[in-house]
Amino acid sequence: MGGPLDPLDALAKVCGDVRPGEPEEGVLGVTPRFVAAPGTVAEAAEVMRVAAEQGLAVIPRGGETRLDWGLPPGRCDLLLDTSRLDRVIEHAAGDLVVKAEAGLTMERLAEVLAGRGQRLSLDVPLPGSTVGGTIATGAAGPLRLLYGSPRDLVIGLTIVRADGQIARSGGKVVKNVAGYDLGRLFAGSYGTLGVIVEAAFRLHPVPSAHAYVTTRVPDAANAHEAVQGVLHSPVAPSALECEASGDGITLGVLLEGVPEGVAARATRVADLLGPGADISHEPPAWWGAYPDGTTLIEVTAPPSALAEAPAATEGTAPADGAALLWGAALAGVEGCQVRWSASGKGYVGLTANAAEVAEVLARLRTTLARHRGGAVVRYAPEGVRTADDVWGPVPALTLMRRVKAQFDPEHRLSPGRFVGGI
Amino acid sequence: METTLPALAERLARALGDEAVITDPVRLRTYECDGLTNHRAMPAIVVLPESAEQIAAVVRECAAAGIPYVARGSGTGLSGGALPRTDGVLIVTSRMRRILEIDVPNQRAVVEPGVINLDVTRAVRPYGYYFAPDPSSQQICSVGGNVAENSGGAHCLKYGFTAHHVLACEIVTPDGELVTLAAGDPGYDLLGAFIGSEGTLGITTKITVRLTRVPETVQTLLAAYDSIEAGGTAVSAIIGAGVVPAAIEMMDALSIEAAEASVACGYPPGAGAVLIVELDGPEPEVAAQFAEVERLCREAGAFEIRIAADDAARALIWKGRKSAFAAVGRISPAYIVQDGVIPRTALPQVLASIDALSAESGVRVANVFHAGDGNLHPLVLFDDAEPGAAERAEEVSGRILDLCIEHGGSITGEHGVGVDKARYMPRMFSDADLDTMQMVRCGFDPAGLCNPGKVFPTPRLCGEVPGVRKGPHPYEGKADIF
Numbered sequence: 065m066g067g068p069l070d071p072l073d074a075l076a077k078v079c080g081d082v083r084p085g086e087p088e089e090g091v092l093g094v095t096p097r098f099v100a101a102p103g104t105v106a107e108a109a110e111v112m113r114v115a116a117e118q119g120l121a122v123i124p125r126g127g128e129t130r131l132d133w134g135l136p137p138g139r140c141d142l143l144l145d146t147s148r149l150d151r152v153i154e155h156a157a158g159d160l161v162v163k164a165e166a167g168l169t170m171e172r173l174a175e176v177l178a179g180r181g182q183r184l185s186l187d188v189p190l191p192g193s194t195v196g197g198t199i200a201t202g203a204a205g206p207l208r209l210l211y212g213s214p215r216d217l218v219i220g221l222t223i224v225r226a227d228g229q230i231a232r233s234g235g236k237v238v239k240n241v242a243g244y245d246l247g248r249l250f251a252g253s254y255g256t257l258g259v260i261v262e263a264a265f266r267l268h269p270v271p272s273a274h275a276y277v278t279t280r281v282p283d284a285a286n287a288h289e290a291v292q293g294v295l296h297s298p299v300a301p302s303a304l305e306c307e308a309s310g311d312g313i314t315l316g317v318l319l320e321g322v323p324e325g326v327a328a329r330a331t332r333v334a335d336l337l338g339p340g341a342d343i344s345h346e347p348p349a350w351w352g353a354y355p356d357g358t359t360l361i362e363v364t365a366p367p368s369a370l371a372e373a374p375a376a377t378e379g380t381a382p383a384d385g386a387a388l389l390w391g392a393a394l395a396g397v398e399g400c401q402v403r404w405s406a407s408g409k410g411y412v413g414l415t416a417n418a419a420e421v422a423e424v425l426a427r428l429r430t431t432l433a434r435h436r437g438g439a440v441v442r443y444a445p446e447g448v449r450t451a452d453d454v455w456g457p458v459p460a461l462t463l464m465r466r467v468k469a470q471f472d473p474e475h476r477l478s479p480g481r482f483v484g485g486i
Numbered sequence: 487m488e489t490t491l492p493a494l495a496e497r498l499a500r501a502l503g504d505e506a507v508i509t510d511p512v513r514l515r516t517y518e519c520d521g522l523t524n525h526r527a528m529p530a531i532v533v534l535p536e537s538a539e540q541i542a543a544v545v546r547e548c549a550a551a552g553i554p555y556v557a558r559g560s561g562t563g564l565s566g567g568a569l570p571r572t573d574g575v576l577i578v579t580s581r582m583r584r585i586l587e588i589d590v591p592n593q594r595a596v597v598e599p600g601v602i603n604l605d606v607t608r609a610v611r612p613y614g615y616y617f618a619p620d621p622s623s624q625q626i627c628s629v630g631g632n633v634a635e636n637s638g639g640a641h642c643l644k645y646g647f648t649a650h651h652v653l654a655c656e657i658v659t660p661d662g663e664l665v666t667l668a669a670g671d672p673g674y675d676l677l678g679a680f681i682g683s684e685g686t687l688g689i690t691t692k693i694t695v696r697l698t699r700v701p702e703t704v705q706t707l708l709a710a711y712d713s714i715e716a717g718g719t720a721v722s723a724i725i726g727a728g729v730v731p732a733a734i735e736m737m738d739a740l741s742i743e744a745a746e747a748s749v750a751c752g753y754p755p756g757a758g759a760v761l762i763v764e765l766d767g768p769e770p771e772v773a774a775q776f777a778e779v780e781r782l783c784r785e786a787g788a789f790e791i792r793i794a795a796d797d798a799a800r801a802l803i804w805k806g807r808k809s810a811f812a813a814v815g816r817i818s819p820a821y822i823v824q825d826g827v828i829p830r831t832a833l834p835q836v837l838a839s840i841d842a843l844s845a846e847s848g849v850r851v852a853n854v855f856h857a858g859d860g861n862l863h864p865l866v867l868f869d870d871a872e873p874g875a876a877e878r879a880e881e882v883s884g885r886i887l888d889l890c891i892e893h894g895g896s897i898t899g900e901h902g903v904g905v906d907k908a909r910y911m912p913r914m915f916s917d918a919d920l921d922t923m924q925m926v927r928c929g930f931d932p933a934g935l936c937n938p939g940k941v942f943p944t945p946r947l948c949g950e951v952p953g954v955r956k957g958p959h960p961y962e963g964k965a966d967i968f
């Protein structure tokens with residue numbers, strides 16, 4: 065044996081698909097030295113073992129739809145690309161369970177499941193996003209109201225640790241309380257605790273009918289009233305969304321079920337929402353999409369926050385729907401767009417400079433804190449990102465750092481991308 | 487200076503008041519076991535705190551003294567999770583039973599950990615809401631215990647477990663600090679990791695629960711079959727038709743016999759299996775689906791179908807099922823309640839294997855199960871007066887868990903691992919799996935004082951912990967100090 069291997073050679077010894085990284089593959093401007101695309105879980109484990117030996121900083125990459133969420137990594141020696149880990153391992157239709165590899169795209173998964181009349185009850189993702197990336201970002205759209213987010217639907221997870229060990233938690237049965245639930249811990253961990261390589265999910269039947277009921281409301285007080293009306297009624301919506309922009313405020317309710325049931329419930333919701341409500345088979349154009357803008361802020365805002373009385377009378381154009389919500393926290397910011405879900409999650413999109421974003425964040429945090437909510441910057445242009453406190457207060461940060469230190473004592477996994485410099 | 491247990495008791499009495507600290511062996515005896523009564527240990531000290539700050543103070547004292555502690559809610563746990571330490575403190579939440587806030591606009595409530603599960607529902611029912619997790623013990627178990635065990639009930643098939651209905655927990659960390667873990671906060675989902683950790687990551691002192699709208703309508707039917715297989719066919723047909731019932735429960739002949747003897751539930755005579763199917767939701771939705779369920783039950787060969795016309799009739803249908811555990815006492819002097827999970831579709835094979843196991847060993851097994859999600863509760867019957875019978879029953883019970891694992895299932899669906907099943911964990915998980923789970927534990931509780939000896943068969947060394955005592959516990963072997 066000669067001296068220590070060059071990292072590229074060492075990686076190539078254990079993985080069939082290894083190459084130097086390209087500048088275009090940079091994660092928020094940090095170019096990876098190497099890219100490895102393991103084809104099996106065992107290969108992924110070997111790659112991680114070699115990375116540990118070589119002291120390489122690793123960032124997992126799925127469909128790259130949201131690789132720019134979070135902060136730029138302190139280092140990126142190796143992009144671990146999951147695109148070859150793209151198999152459906154088992155679809156146990158009778159058990160309403162599927163197990164798949166992390167690099168499988170959500171569309172492909174949905175296609176396979178639809179073949180048996182089933183679905184993973186997370187909204188159709190941005191094209192190309194993967195099973196692993198969806199879990200790692202904790203991504204969920206409107207259906208979150210009824211079905212929750214990945215943490216609620218993952219029933220088993222296989223990960224590769226920073227040291228290359230393969231570890232599993234959960235299993236492939238829905239009801240299971242044996243051991244700690246790493247599925248929930250890894251949901252929303254942005255690649256900082258380990259590489260997700262396989263996941264099992266609980267599934268639901270595709271409902272045989274659905275309807276969207278939408279209506280325009282003049283102001284936040286009306287939006288609040290309508291939302292409360294639907295929430296406290298027995299119609300059991302799958303989703304209840306609010307869209308607000310320069311054009312005003314629109315509410316949308318999704319009902320799913322059997323045809324007779326959906327028809328009756330849609331009529332009921334239309335009655336609750338008042339004259340002008342529209343029932344359609346098609347979603348409104350904004351449904352489940354990110355708001356536009358160069359900065360995306362995710363808010364935690366429970367229903368009660370909608371009706372916060374405006375803090376001050378800044379020269380708000382009455383037509384600007386976004387400016388009316390949350391005590392006018394967004395007043396005075398041009399071109400602001402809001403998507404809010406009655407599950408308490410929302411997104412604010414804006415194109416603004418660092419000072420304006422900082423101001424919006426501060427106002428949102430003050431207003432929403434009264435409702436135990438908050439605001440986090442998901443992505444923003446470089447100048448904005450570096451100027452602002454993107455995460456806001458993180459109550460359990462000490463514990464988070466300690467958990468991180470256990471999983472990744474050398475801080476080699478997506479270093480610096482997460483809360484508190486994790 | 488080392489703190490002895492009596493010295494600790496004194497310090498705790500000073501902090502919490504004499505009334506809140508128990509060291510009298512007669513009174514301690516109340517706490518020596520939870521619902522799993524074959525494991526017993528006398529705690530050295532029991533404390534009855536009234537606030538989060540008091541729990542934090544107790545934990546800080548224990549941490550400083552290097553003395554282990556265990557949380558206890560109502561003590562209904564069935565895996566020995568709340569089994570005390572003879573060399574430690576038992577922290578009981580029974581004086582923390584206030585409902586602090588009901589927030590209807592946001593569909594949530596904030597409760598103290600000792601609040602009884604059903605009391606949450608009672609408090610919010612006037613607003614048209616309820617707390618969805620409904621373990622059969624809901625009249626007595628605490629919300630803190632539900633969080634620790636990630637409890638579910640018959641209706642978790644549709645509504646999920648405690649993890650899906652808890653939005654935040656204030657906890658006392660093993661450092662003795664009060665921290666809130668909330669679902670919406672940035673960072674890791676430590677709330678998700680905490681729920682179901684069986685009291686090993688800290689003690690929850692305040693819980694924000696999600697409230698669920700009471701469904702507009704509920705429809706329940708009971709279908710009687712000649713055999714478990716026929717009942718299983720009905721379940722497959724219902725799931726296959728895309729129906730998600732609120733609950734699907736099944737009982738076999740032996741458990742029906744026990745329920746009849748105990749509560750005279752009047753199930754159809756001669757049934758080899760009964761199936762209970764409940765649908766709930768908006769009226770028009772349920773009406774359409776219930777008709778289909780009834781048809782599918784009939785097609786699968788039901789020889790009798792009863793439909794509950796009202797709440798009283800529904801309660802009657804559920805009465806037999808809900809009494810099944812206790813009822814088995816009528817047909818057997820002693821029994822083990824097992825809790826395992828299999829993929830639902832493996833039900834016929836696994837039940838056949840359990841039958842074979844029973845025939846071969848001569849140990850009778852009654853079966854009650856949440857058929858919709860494959861959660862089995864075999865009741866392994868034995869006569870504790872007969873030498874060797876308990877061991878044989880234990881053996882059969884363990885082999886049932888092996889069957890669950892062989893079929894890709896789990897060793898526990900709702901009762902938890904506790905002390906009871908820690909030894910089975912290596913059959914389901916590899917060393918690396920268990921080691922990885924314990925990394926979470928090491929992050930929260932590097933000193934290993936918070937409910938030690940539960941869940942994991944062997945503790946993981948957490949690495950250097952500043953200021954933490956190493957080596958044998960100073961009071962090892964001196965547990966009978968009081």
Ligand SMILES: Cc1cc2nc3c(=O)[nH]c(=O)nc-3n(C[C@H](O)[C@H](O)[C@H](O)COP(=O)(O)OP(=O)(O)OC[C@H]3O[C@@H](n4cnc5c(N)ncnc54)[C@H](O)[C@@H]3O)c2cc1C
Nearest residue numbers: 126127128129130131187189193194196197203205255260
């Ligand atoms: C309003 C709104 C609605 C949305 N709705 C949905 C939705 O319904 N469903 C949905 O799926 N998405 C939704 N998204 C978000 C987006 O589609 C996800 O971020 C995406 O799923 C990420 O997947 P990816 O494969 O592209 O990951 P990438 O963009 O490649 O990576 C994202 C992050 O995950 C990490 N990561 C990727 N793979 C792994 C892995 N295997 N192990 C560990 N870490 C990994 C990366 O390091 C990175 O930090 C929504 C977003 C918004 C704003």
Ligand SMILES: Cc1cc2nc3c(=O)[nH]c(=O)nc-3n(C[C@H](O)[C@H](O)[C@H](O)COP(=O)(O)OP(=O)(O)OC[C@H]3O[C@@H](n4cnc5c(N)ncnc54)[C@H](O)[C@@H]3O)c2cc1C
Nearest residue numbers: 559560561562563567621622628630631634638685690900
């Ligand atoms: C007749 C009967 C029927 C049952 N049916 C079901 C059922 O259908 N479904 C089901 O899931 N379970 C069931 N159980 C089991 C049991 O009731 C549940 O596990 C329940 O959640 C335990 O609550 P408890 O308050 O009694 O907890 P305890 O038994 O007191 O404690 C259980 C665990 O929780 C920990 N703990 C308690 N309080 C706290 C706290 N504040 N912070 C942190 N940890 C804490 C303890 O340390 C222990 O590990 C049943 C039990 C009985 C006796």
